[in-house]
Amino acid sequence: MSIGNSPDGNPPEDERPFEDDRAAEQPSIGRALRQARVEAGLTVDDVSNATRVRIAIVHSIEQDDFAPCGGDVYARGHIRTLARAVHIDPAPLLARYDAEHGGRPAPTPAAPLFEAERIRPERRGPNWTAAMVAAIVAVIGFVGFTVVKGGDSGSDAKTQVAEGSTPTTSKPAPKPTVTKPADPKPSDSAIAAAPQDKVTVQVSAPDGRSWISAKDHNGRLLFDGLLERGQSKTFQDQEKIDLVLGDAGAIQLHVNGKEIKDEFQPGQVERLTYTKGDPEVG
Structure with a gap:
């Protein structure tokens, strides 16, 4: 009669070897990122400066605390960014995160109304530059015609005509002020x-x-x-x-x-x- 065996010849439950716990052998997401950062010779400040992820969030992720990220979408983005900064593949970490947090968020379909709005023809405003040029040309032509017509009256008459025409050249000047509408949110x-x-x-x-x-x-x-x-x-x-x-x-x-x-x-x-x-x- 053998000691320590059950009647069917198998060892008792208490003496059976423990099964390998593969999940326990794999480091957590935060621990994997921290270990890779240390092996790369980088500090938390180095990673934060390289990725522009705040130092507090880097510390939280390395401790497997994803609450400061603000949601699954942002947490996945931070995990991907940090993994690339410490030179490891982000895919296994993202897969593990999805498995632990209910799966990857489904993408939202594109909005057709926005696509239609994006191809609307551009609306053009009045061409004030062309209007200004036309006004100036008209004034110059009028002044020239008046000077030539009054040429027989002597230099005094020409001076008077030129002086009289001076106010007319300044009339179009206020027009450009109309073309300065304030638009804090351009279309x-x-x-x-x-x-x-x-x-x-x-x-x-x-x-x-x-x-x-x-x-x-x-x-x-x-x-x-x-x-x-x-x-x-x-x-x-x-x-x-x-x-x-x-x-x-x-x-x-x-x-x-x-x-x-x-x-x-x-x-x-x-x-x-x-x-x-x-x-x-x-």
């Missing part, structure tokens, strides 16, 4: 005719909603909030516009009258800088 046509001495950025959300932040060249906050589906915001500055897109895949950009065709992924956090002239991504 699509204003974006298409964006002034070259400024940078004009239009941010639209045709495919869903996204948190965005915009600052001018002085660091002054122009907007910080949620852009709902179908909404758009337009920002202008003399030098540059700094943008942070919480879900770049849901955003469409027009910069200085040109559409930005970068293929941003859903849930991807992007930090962009645009200046005057051709669009340049910072």
Whole structure:
């Protein structure tokens, strides 16, 4: 009779070897990111400066606390950004996050009304420059005709005619003031005719909603909030516009009258800088 075996010859339950717990062997998302950062010789400050993710959020993610991210979309974007900064593949981390938090968020279909609005023909205002040129030419012609007609009256008469015509040349001057309407929120046509001495950025959300932040060249906050589906915001500055897109895949950009065709992924956090002239991504 053998000791420690059950009647059927198998070892008792208490003496069976424990099964390998593969999940326990794999480090958590935060621990994997922290371990990769240490192996890369980077500090939390280094990662924050490289990704522009706040230091507090980096610390929270490394402790597997995703609440400060503000939602699953932003958490996935931060995980992807941090993984790339410490030179590891973000895909396994994102898959694990989705498995632990109810799956990946479904993309929202594009809004057809926005597509129709985007192709509307541009409306043009009156051409005040041409009107000014025509008025000046008419005045110069009238003065010349008057001077020639009064040539027989001597130099005094010519002087009087010239002096009398002086007020008429100044009459068209107030006209350009009519062409200065204040438009704090330029429309699509204003974006298409964006002034070259400024940078004009239009941010639209045709495919869903996204948190965005915009600052001018002085660091002054122009907007910080949620852009709902179908909404758009337009920002202008003399030098540059700094943008942070919480879900770049849901955003469409027009910069200085040109559409930005970068293929941003859903849930991807992007930090962009645009200046005057051709669009340049910072």
